[in-house]
Amino acid sequence: MRRPHRRIETQLTVVGTGIAGFAAALFARARGLDVAQVGHSGALAYTTGYLDLLGVADGRKIADPWAGLDALRMTEPGHPFGRLANADIRAALDAFIGEVNAMGLGYTPAGAANLTALLPYGVTKPTLSLPETMWPGAAALAERAPALIVDFAGLQGFSAAEFAANMAAVWPGLATARLAFPGMESLQVFPEPMARALETRETRAAFVARLRPHLGAVTHVGLPAILGVHRPDTVRAALEAELGVTLFEIPTIPPGVPGIRLRELFERHLPGRGVALEPNLKAAEARLDPSGITLALHGPMEDLDIRAEAVVLATGRFLSGGLRAERSGIRETLFGLPVAQPDGREAWFRPAYFDPRGHPVNRLGLTVDDRFRPLDAAGAPVHPRLHAAGAVLAGQDWARSRSGAGLAIASAWAAVNAAGAELGSSPGDPGPTTAPGAAPAQEPGTA
Ligand SMILES: Cc1cc2nc3c(=O)[nH]c(=O)nc-3n(C[C@H](O)[C@H](O)[C@H](O)COP(=O)(O)OP(=O)(O)OC[C@H]3O[C@@H](n4cnc5c(N)ncnc54)[C@H](O)[C@@H]3O)c2cc1C
Incomplete structure (x- = not known):
């Protein structure tokens, strides 16, 4: 055929x-x-x-x-x-x-100067624009804010203790905690399914219950980049409202959720x-x-x-x-x-x-x-x-x-x-583009 x-x-x-x-x-x-x-x-x-x-x-x-x-x-x-x-x-x-x-x-605007952004392993890099979910980490580093870094049992390539140890000279006093991720208490866990799970209200509620006892007096909590795939800014806001702290993401080793x-x-x-x-x-x-x-x-x-x-x-x-x-x-x-x-x-x-x-x-x-x-x-x-x-x-x-x-x-x-x-086309309006008559894309909901 x-x-x-x-x-x-x-x-x-x-x-x-x-x-x-x-x-x-x-x-x-x-x-x-x-x-x-x-x-x-x-x-x-x-x-x-x-x-x-x-x-x-x-x-x-x-x-x-x-x-x-x-x-x-x-x-x-x-x-x-x-x-x-x-x-x-x-x-x-x-x-x-x-x-x-x-x-x-959400991404921060490209400014006049590079920002100092966090990487796994507790090192930093200069960059110009950050996802909104990561920007508070750069700000917390600049302020040396009291922060808790969280990792997860079974997640390879992201260790809160290693991050805190390597950061100690520039950001002393970081607290650390290791959690079991709700519903994934198996040997190995991966960022993408964790991120998709945090888009549901049930997983977020279970996650909040596990994280809350570790907060102490910190104002910020750093997590590997797992705060949802489709609406990370909404997931972050929902968790922050429950926890009463500022959350920020730290990129994981590749392949990772931000890409x-x-x-x-x-x-x-x-x-x-x-x-x-x-x-x-x-x-x-x-x-x-x-x-x-x-x-x-x-x-x-x-x-x-x-x-x-x-x-x-x-x-x-x-x-x-x-x-x-x-x-x-x-x-x-x-x-x-x-x-x-x-x-x-x-x-x-x-x-x-x-x-x-x-x-x-x-x-x-x-x-x-x-x-x-x-x-x-x-x-x-x-x-x-x-x-x-x-x-x-x-x-x-x-x-x-x-x-x-x-x-x-x-x-x-x-x-x-x-x-x-x-x-023969002329430069368009550099603002957001829409096809004539196109329906807005359906955002997958964050439950
Ligand atoms: C480990 C790692 C970390 C990175 N971290 C950062 C970072 O922190 N900040 C930053 O700014 N950038 C980062 N980058 C770089 C960034 O992801 C891109 O690689 C870079 O911006 C170049 O993008 P590109 O679109 O030119 O190429 P690529 O991203 O390599 O995309 C090429 C595309 O072409 C497609 N393709 C190839 N052949 C064909 C074909 N025959 N037909 C159709 N499609 C084809 C591929 O499938 C792919 O989709 C990182 C990259 C890596 C690998």
């Missing part, structure tokens, strides 16, 4: 469902473009949830990412941030955070905003021709062709499958785009694993022009309307510089603006 075959025609197709891909789809809808988006799981599930812009330069934490970007443009002119003005980067972050907040997931929250948020809301979203389907083949780009996708039940006038490629690096390392070199997996790279694999890594300069392989990727179009070996755009954004770009090491989400969002902004200008 012949498999069903479907065809979609769009102005812009976004390939990738990481932060860069979702940002690109939102920005494109804000410009009024007709948008399709395809992708699968990837690095998004691993994020802490923090939106970094530039946290580290020359191996040192920096307080002012905006001044850091000015300096980066001087020291690393080939960095993708070098193709963007600070005003555009700010506009991109403001638009993205505005959209996420409008969809019901799942973002992914599920976009999956719920983007179709209502007019994006033809295929969140569990990778593009298998791509064909370029002078008038556009055709993608072929093979789902479990049907084949799908997407014909696009323009494409934003946001497929990430090795973890998400945008790049692949082979014996003969590193290649871009969908279009076979040129990846500027040294002659041999010996040059991918420096001899010392902990070399403070990092490893060259982490900077390999797609070289782009000012319109974020991948370039061929001769330095010309591979296609006039093929753009790239996010971690797949060359000349940056987002993990080392703590710039993952910021780079993804800002480059998506630039790529979409360039594609939109080529397609």
Whole structure:
């Protein structure tokens, strides 16, 4: 029997469902473009949830990412941030955070300075915007507030005692407690089912009863990131009302709930905003021709062709499958785009694993022009309307510089603006986007 075959025609197709891909789809809808988006799981599930812009330069934490970007443009002119003005980067972050907040997931605005955010194991990192559920932890650290850190029997990779011990020099006197999570008193527990369970009133009531005896005189309680998947701000408020303390989340080791929250948020809301979203389907083949780009996708039940006038490629690096390392070199997996790279694999890594300069392989990727179009070996755009954004770009090491989400969002902004200008759309209202006549996305209730 012949498999069903479907065809979609769009102005812009976004390939990738990481932060860069979702940002690109939102920005494109804000410009009024007709948008399709395809992708699968990837690095998004691993994020802490923090939106970094530039946290580290020359191996040192920096307080002012905006001044850091000015300096980066001087020291690393080939960095993708070098193709963007600070005003555009700010506009991109403001638009993205505005959209996420409008969809019901609280994030703090991108400010003038980095914040000091908490990590599991009791260390900190500089970042620019935090989920509202995590922001009180940064504030409590700044005030050295009397706090209790809670972990759970059977939860791997998050120890309250270790957190308190490593924090002792900067945040002395942290109290700790270990609880059995209600309904999961088994050997091993995982953050995602715990978070989903806390969306029910019954689990919250049982949890409050177990936590209350440990509160003593603390004003704050820090928990691993388990305060619900769909409405974490509501879950936190409900628990705070019962407990009479300020709660904050600390990211867990990956994969963690904050990335799942973002992914599920976009999956719920983007179709209502007019994006033809295929969140569990990778593009298998791509064909370029002078008038556009055709993608072929093979789902479990049907084949799908997407014909696009323009494409934003946001497929990430090795973890998400945008790049692949082979014996003969590193290649871009969908279009076979040129990846500027040294002659041999010996040059991918420096001899010392902990070399403070990092490893060259982490900077390999797609070289782009000012319109974020991948370039061929001769330095010309591979296609006039093929753009790239996010971690797949060359000349940056987002993990080392703590710039993952910021780079993804800002480059998506630039790529979409360039594609939109080529397609004749004007910059839209950077406020929240809605498809004409679309019903608001149904929020799963918090019982
Ligand atoms: C462990 C870890 C911790 C992190 N912590 C932070 C943090 O604290 N702060 C921060 O700002 N950032 C953090 N990040 C980075 C962040 O999650 C993103 O990796 C980064 O922002 C880059 O996003 P991206 O969208 O470019 O790529 P990715 O997130 O890698 O997404 C790429 C997408 O492309 C899809 N894809 C690949 N090939 C195809 C194809 N052929 N067809 C369709 N789709 C395809 C993948 O399925 C995936 O959805 C962290 C990442 C990791 C791995």
